[in-house]
Amino acid sequence: MTVGGLSVGLETTPTRRGKRLSPMVYLLVAVGALLVLSAVRALSGATDLTSSGTVQAALTAAVPLAMAALAGLWAERAGVVNIGLEGMMVLGTFGAGYAGYQWGPWAGVVFGLFLGIVGGLLHAVATVTFGVDHIISGVAINLLAPGAALFLSKLYFADAPGGGQKQSPRIEDAAKVTLPGFSDLMGTIEGKRWFFVSDLAGVLRGLTTEISLLTLLAVVLIVATGWVLWRTPFGLRLRSCGESPSAAESLGVNVYKYKYLAVTASGAFAGLGGAFLAVSSGQFRDGQTGGRGFIGLAAMIFGNWRPGGLATGAGLFGYTDAMALRGSNAVHALLLLLGIALVVVAVLQYRSGHNVLSGVAAVIGVLFGWWYFTSDQVPPELIGAAPYVVTLLVLGLASQRLRPPKFVGEPYRKGHAV
Amino acid sequence: MRNLTARSVLLGLAAPLGALVFAALVCGIILAATGNSPIDTVDAMATAAQRPRTLVNSLNSATVYYLAAVAVAIGFRMKLFNIGVDGQYRLAAMLSAALAGAAFMDNLPSFLRIALTIGVAMLVGAGWAGLAALLKVTRGVSEVISTIMLNAIATYLVSYLLNPARLAETTPGSNNIGTAKITEGGQVPGIEVSGSSTKVFGLVVLAAVVGFVYWFVLSRTKFGFELKATGLSESAAVASGVSVKKMVVISMLLSGAVAGLVGMPQLLGSSYTYSLDFPPGLGFVGIAVALLGRNHPVGMMVAALLWGFLDNAANALDISGVPREIVLIMQGVIVLSVVVAYELVRRYRVRAEQQAVGKALGRTKTLEEVSA
Incomplete structure (x- = not known):
């Protein structure tokens, strides 16, 4: 990986062109994961692991992360690194607060999206037109956006009824929908505490009860992104700008235009993520994003720069977030899960001949297991670190499976040999 | 690189100073648009500088x-x-x-x-x-x-x-x-x-x-x-x-x-x-x-x-x-505009060097010709 940094001499491990796994395999993996989860649930008695409440909370937490990850995906697929996601999300939260309390949640979402686009355009002007280093521009946006949001918040919210210098008045939540009948049925089964069946019911109930329309919109956007980027000529051209812009240009693709579109879309998604965050928590607050832009970036890397993968990553990180919020002993069980996952990685790495990596994974996995069996709970201060630790582990232990866009992070100028 | 001509010093200073002026302008516009007086702001900062x-x-x-x-x-x-x-x-x-x-x-x-x-x-x-x-x-x-x-x-x-x-x-x-x-x-x-x-x-x-x-x-x-x-x-x-x-x-x-x-x-x-x-x-x-x-x-x-x-x-x-956050905005604008300004100066330098080489060789080429 060369995100705007050194590459020569740090030879990257050869990437294997893995064959696409069939949907059946994914289903099997999901069932397997749920089996492990229910086993851990039964073993530890932490019913919150698979309760519908946790799943619901996880979904709410995952949506802003997924949007941030999607924002990262759009930019990086076109070859532009966007660590300004955090700042663009802040703009989105402010926009949602400003329009949301006056004209309702959907106006908030639209205005948040609009402010995100402004942030995205700023990044595009700096990186595409002026060829500024992507990381630097992103850092600058992360400095600028929170300041701007706080400045405007003091200006517009301080005197508004129910608002304050650092927070907006209340925003109404978006409408929520429930799958009638099914949800109650699942609720009954969930209550029985049967092994696996009740766990499955809990998850399904969580996925079909009191679902915000915003969440549904997010799902649509993830699927739509997958379709646009991988199934249309537009998407092929956009991705070609991230893989080999000179080749794309020689074939008549207007690289600047596609990069501009991608980074603008990236800003829009980040703004949307911020808006979702503000609307679902009922108001804009200073510092509300709390590093979610970076977690989104992590989810994108975890998901190997693909929509399905980043949705999984966002779901996983949202899940730990939800567990931390609920503050139950269920978090403790996550240690065991992490340990098991690492041992699985160790076995996989051993089979593909990476003995050292396998050893490292096994040792860390055993350490997590040891932590689980010698303690009663995870210190609450450490739970929030889970997404970051998991991402580092993925990068450190499985990075040969990751394949970022080839030309990501490199400034590109038309007509210059690269 | 060692020969410090007046021109190279000027070019070196152009970027940071230009960025500062640009950031001050942006902030002035923001202040004026939000009903604060830019003059008062400068005045307050100047008074502070004397303490x-x-x-x-x-x-x-x-x-x-x-x-x-x-x-x-x-x-x-x-x-x-x-x-x-x-x-x-x-x-x-x-x-x-x-x-x-x-x-x-x-x-x-x-x-x-x-x-x-x-x-x-x-x-x-x-x-x-x-x-x-x-x-x-x-x-x-x-x-x-x-x-x-x-x-x-x-x-x-x-x-x-x-x-x-x-x-x-x-x-x-x-x-x-x-x-x-x-x-x-x-x-x-x-x-x-x-x-x-x-x-x-x-x-x-x-x-x-x-x-x-x-x-x-x-x-x-x-x-x-x-x-x-x-x-x-x-x-x-x-x-x-x-x-x-x-x-x-x-x-x-x-x-x-x-x-x-x-x-x-x-x-x-x-x-x-x-x-x-x-x-x-x-x-x-x-x-x-x-x-x-x-x-x-x-x-x-x-x-x-x-x-x-x-x-x-x-x-x-x-x-x-x-609102003191205007300083945060100003700092953000300075960073963003200074990196843009350095890049512009760098491009200008490259072009000037190419033209100098071109002159020395007896004919001038534009950047477009050189890169084409």
């Missing part, structure tokens, strides 16, 4: 910013982005504060205590940065991503350790939690300035030393040459026998060690404890200052002073009724 207290505080802030900037610049010089200065200095400040405040330190001579505190801070900073270096050289993980993750992990680790059950204690009479207070012998005395109630950090000397060593190592040693060479052209460096992996590890460790120093002036000079209200985000200020000062030891000094003054003038703005 010795503001100047002392600005110098103190600048000391800290300068250290952060040098930490970032070490990486920048070889195209390594140490975004993790933030996490490195917080973890280092926290752990060294716990050590310096520990009871057994009371019996040691003052010099040894201070040296031990600073040494541990450097080690912790280097260690945290070393994780990123390790991931980069063994697994090819981008240091940008890993240091972002390590920043967040450091935040949670610090809040875990900063707990009365572990390394901290509750300050009597307040809700603030901090490490045990460093007693007299472990403190670095400040320098009195007439007319100001606050003192200049004694460790301003440390910042000056770090700046000098940075300059010396980069421009007067083989290591510094290799570091810069790696940053300018890796392939050329590799061809001349430089081990890039070794350079990555060493420069990341050095960067982390300097990052570990960032918390020291405040810890040993005024707060004497690492508590919840220790300033966050200094690593990002360091990035901004390093960019503005172009990684140059003197340039960064000027930039750090400017940044420190802007931060402390913000307090004066609050009093005159202008």
